[in-house]
Each structure stands twice: as C-alpha cells, then as structure tokens.
Amino acid sequence: MDAAERRREIAAAVWRVIRRDGVQGASVRAVAREAGTSMGALRHWFATQDELLHFAMTLVIEHARARVAAVVAGATPDARLVLRVLEETLPLDDGRRAEAEVWLALTARALTAPTLAALRDRSAEDLLALCRWVLTVLADAGDLRPGSDPSLEAERLYAVLDGLAVHAVTRPSALPVGRVRQVLAAHLDDLRDTR
Amino acid sequence: MDAAERRREIAAAVWRVIRRDGVQGASVRAVAREAGTSMGALRHWFATQDELLHFAMTLVIEHARARVAAVVAGATPDARLVLRVLEETLPLDDGRRAEAEVWLALTARALTAPTLAALRDRSAEDLLALCRWVLTVLADAGDLRPGSDPSLEAERLYAVLDGLAVHAVTRPSALPVGRVRQVLAAHLDDLRDTR
DNA sequence: TCTAAACTAGCACAGTCGTGCTACAACGAC
DNA sequence: GTCGTTGTAGCACGACTGTGCTAGTTTAGA
Numbered sequence: 025m026d027a028a029e030r031r032r033e034i035a036a037a038v039w040r041v042i043r044r045d046g047v048q049g050a051s052v053r054a055v056a057r058e059a060g061t062s063m064g065a066l067r068h069w070f071a072t073q074d075e076l077l078h079f080a081m082t083l084v085i086e087h088a089r090a091r092v093a094a095v096v097a098g099a100t101p102d103a104r105l106v107l108r109v110l111e112e113t114l115p116l117d118d119g120r121r122a123e124a125e126v127w128l129a130l131t132a133r134a135l136t137a138p139t140l141a142a143l144r145d146r147s148a149e150d151l152l153a154l155c156r157w158v159l160t161v162l163a164d165a166g167d168l169r170p171g172s173d174p175s176l177e178a179e180r181l182y183a184v185l186d187g188l189a190v191h192a193v194t195r196p197s198a199l200p201v202g203r204v205r206q207v208l209a210a211h212l213d214d215l216r217d218t219r
Numbered sequence: 220m221d222a223a224e225r226r227r228e229i230a231a232a233v234w235r236v237i238r239r240d241g242v243q244g245a246s247v248r249a250v251a252r253e254a255g256t257s258m259g260a261l262r263h264w265f266a267t268q269d270e271l272l273h274f275a276m277t278l279v280i281e282h283a284r285a286r287v288a289a290v291v292a293g294a295t296p297d298a299r300l301v302l303r304v305l306e307e308t309l310p311l312d313d314g315r316r317a318e319a320e321v322w323l324a325l326t327a328r329a330l331t332a333p334t335l336a337a338l339r340d341r342s343a344e345d346l347l348a349l350c351r352w353v354l355t356v357l358a359d360a361g362d363l364r365p366g367s368d369p370s371l372e373a374e375r376l377y378a379v380l381d382g383l384a385v386h387a388v389t390r391p392s393a394l395p396v397g398r399v400r401q402v403l404a405a406h407l408d409d410l411r412d413t414r
Numbered sequence: 415t416c417t418a419a420a421c422t423a424g425c426a427c428a429g430t431c432g433t434g435c436t437a438c439a440a441c442g443a444c
Numbered sequence: 445g446t447c448g449t450t451g452t453a454g455c456a457c458g459a460c461t462g463t464g465c466t467a468g469t470t471t472a473g474a
C-alpha cells in the first residue's frame with residue numbers, strides 16, 4: 025500500500041469534516057467515520073489529532089505551491105503570467121474554495137496551536153516571497169510604477185490576496201468569483217504605470 | 220445590578236479565554252472559571268454557549284463601531300481623517316489586537332455556525348459601507364484619482380484592511396504596527412492622485 | 415417584616431473527547 | 445511452514461462537554 029496516498033486520503037476526509045462541521049467537529053472519531061475506517065486504523069497513520077490537523081494544513085500549502093509552480097513552469101515571466109500565478113492562490117473554484125476554507129479554519133486555530141503556527145508562518149513567508157517575486161518581475165519588465173517601494177508593495181499585495189481570500193470564503197455571494205478577479209487585476213494594474 | 224454591564228464583564232472573560240485557549244477552549248465551565256463565577260450564575264446571563272459567543276462577537280463589532288464614530292464625530296471629512304478612521308479598524312494596539320484575535324477566531328467559527336455567520340455578515344456589510352464612505356469623501360474633496368471605479372476600489376480597500384488585520388494578528392513580529400500603518404497610508408495615497 | 419423577584423451555586427445526565435492498549439488478519443521474506 | 449512486519453479493529457480509561465434542574469441566597473418593594 026502506498027503510505028503517502030493513504031495519508032492523503034485521510035487528510036481529504038479531514039478537509040470534508042472541517043468544511044462541514046468546523047475544526048471543533050474534526051474529532052478523531054468523526055474523521056475515522058468520514059474516512060470509512062476505524063479509530064485504530066486511523067491512529068496507525070496519525071498518532072495524535074495534532075498530527076492529523078498538521079498534515080491537513082500541510083496539504084493545503086502543498087496544493088497551492090504545486091499549482092503556482094505549474095503555472096510558472098516554462099512560461100515567460102510577464103504581467104499576464106503574474107496575474108495567473110496570483111489567481112492560483114485565491115478561492116476561484118470549488119477545489120480552491122475548499123482549500124481556502126480549511127486554510128481559514130486552521131489559521132484561526134493556529135493562534136493557539138504552536139505546531140500549526142509554525143506551519144502557517146512558513147507558508148506566509150512563502151506567499152510573501154511570491155509577492156516579492158511578482159514585484160521583481162514587474163520591475164524587470166520596466167512595468168513597475170516608478171517611485172514605489174517594492175518591499176512595501178509586496179506587503180500590500182499580500183494583504184490584498186489574503187483579504188480577498190477571506191472575503192471570498194466568508195461571503196461568496198457578496199463577492200463572486202468574477203469580482204475577486206477584477207479586484208486583483210485592478211490592483212496589478214495599479215502596481216504598473218498603465219494609467 | 221446593571222445587567223448590561225454584567226454581560227459585558229462575562230464577555231470580557233470570553234475574550235480572555237478565546238485569546239488564551241482558542242474558541243475550542245471557551246467551554247461554559249472555562250468561561251465561568253475565568254469570570255470568577257459559577258456555571259449556574261453564568262447561565263443566568265447566557266442561556267446557551269452559542270449566546271455567549273454571539274455576544275462576545277457583538278461586542279467586538281460594537282467597540283470598533285464606537286471607535287470609528289468617535290473619530291468621525293465633529294471632524295471635517297478629509298484625507299487625513301479618513302486615515303485615522305480606517306486605523307481604528309486595525310489591530311494597532313493591545314486592545315485592538317485582542318479584538319482582532321477574537322474576531323478572527325469567531326470569523327472562522329462562523330463558517331460552520333449560522334448565528335455567528337449572520338452577525339459576521341452584518342459587520343462585513345458595515346465595514347464595506349465604511350470603505351465606500353471613504354471613497355466618497357476622497358471623491359468629494361476632488362482627491363480621488365480620476366478614472367477609478369469607486370465600488371471596485373471600496374472592495375479593494377476592504378481587502379487591504381482585512382488582509383492587514385489577519386497578517387498583523389497572525390504574525391505580529393513579521394508585520395509590526397508601524398509597517399501596518401505604512402501599508403495603509405500607501406494604499407490611501409494610491410487612491411488619491413498625489414503622485 | 416414579609417414576599418417576590420433577581421441572582422448564584424452546583425449537581426446530574428447523557429454524551430463526546432483523545433489516546434493507551436490488546437487482539438486479530440493479511441502478507442512478503444526466509 | 446513460520447516469523448515479523450504492516451495494517452485494522454475497537455475496547456477502556458479518565459476527563460471534559462452543554463444543558464436541565466433544584467436549591468439556596470441576596471436584594472428591593474410594600
């Protein structure tokens with residue numbers, strides 16, 4: 025049996041439970057039931073509940089990272105690519121919405137769960153680095169508006185991303201997918217001097 | 220005894236427990252212990268745990284609303300005021316950080332708690348309205364950059380606010396208070412045509 | 415002083431919780 | 445065949461959960 029695959033299956037069950045009942049509903053028993061297995065079997069793959077949540081969070085991060093890498097791979101870095109890359113981090117379809125919901129739930133949990141916090145910090149660092157990379161791409165293309173502070177702009181772009189993610193996840197009807205893309209595109213236009 | 224005041228005291232205990240142990244730690248017993256009272260007494264003021272969390276969230280919203288109102292009251296609406304108003308919604312000191320932590324925890328909880336969700340939606344609507352108001356203030360002062368879509372810009376500003384709030388709360392050392400203010404100020408400068 | 419209301423205290427019930435633990439089945443290596 | 449590893453199953457423990465409930469205490473009004 026493929027151990028990694030088995031763990032991913034169980035993590036998927038964790039996602040489903042979290043989306044349905046929140047983190048507080050993701051008890052060992054509930055996850056085992058959702059995964060169609062027994063408590064004993066589940067604990068063979070994850071010794072503690074913390075491990076379970078930690079891996080579920082890891083998977084969110086991995087998915088996003090893989091999507092970003094797939095878009096970047098072999099493409100020429102320009103303003104159009106940059107938009108597509110950033111869109112991969114936003115909840116623009118069901119799959120990404122699922123991830124974003126789990127991300128929000130576990131991010132909140134991380135406020136009082138040290139091991140989750142460490143994971144969240146690393147992923148935040150990655151996302152901020154992505155934003156910095158975006159700025160350098162625009163700068164290299166001569167597209168960046170003169171006089172702007174790249175470090176500050178990276179922070180602002182990161183805030184826009186996570187702000188949009190939170191709003192799209194919490195109030196999807198008030199902020200439909202198309203609107204999210206508009207806002208992101210507008211922000212990127214703003215970073216360039218295309219006005 | 221002042222009933223409203225007593226309820227506020229208990230809600231303050233809820234905040235402390237949530238900050239220390241997360242929402243999942245905010246059991247009726249834990250809150251009663253933190254408030255220095257008994258379960259029975261606590262349940263005299265809040266019949267169910269849901270009511271407890273609901274009121275704790277209400278208080279977060281009320282505090283922010285009151286701060287904003289206090290800044291706006293009697294002042295002339297201009298770009299400088301607008302910055303001060305928006306800063307009231309961000310976790311720039313210990314009090315506001317406490318509120319923002321509770322807000323994040325309960326916002327995540329609201330994903331699977333309908334009564335909290337209703338509350339969160341109303342407060343989100345309020346904040347978005349505040350952002351729209353900011354845009355009209357800038358427009359009225361002739362300060363708004365020509366060609367920008369006020370509705371879209373309100374959405375973007377709202378994203379910046381909540382994105383900054385999330386980052387400031389989750390990673391205070393990576394995003395110190397001064398930096399948060401810089402990013403917000405930069406965004407406001409961007410909305411104007413001061414470049 | 416007596417009474418009703420407001421308030422406090424905490425037990426009782428019927429659960430669920432995480433995890434330690436043992437028992438058992440499947441299966442490849444020798 | 446037999447052994448050891450890998451995976452599954454689920455019981456047992458002690459602790460904690462939200463809320464229904466009764467009983468006691470304090471306070472205010474007449």
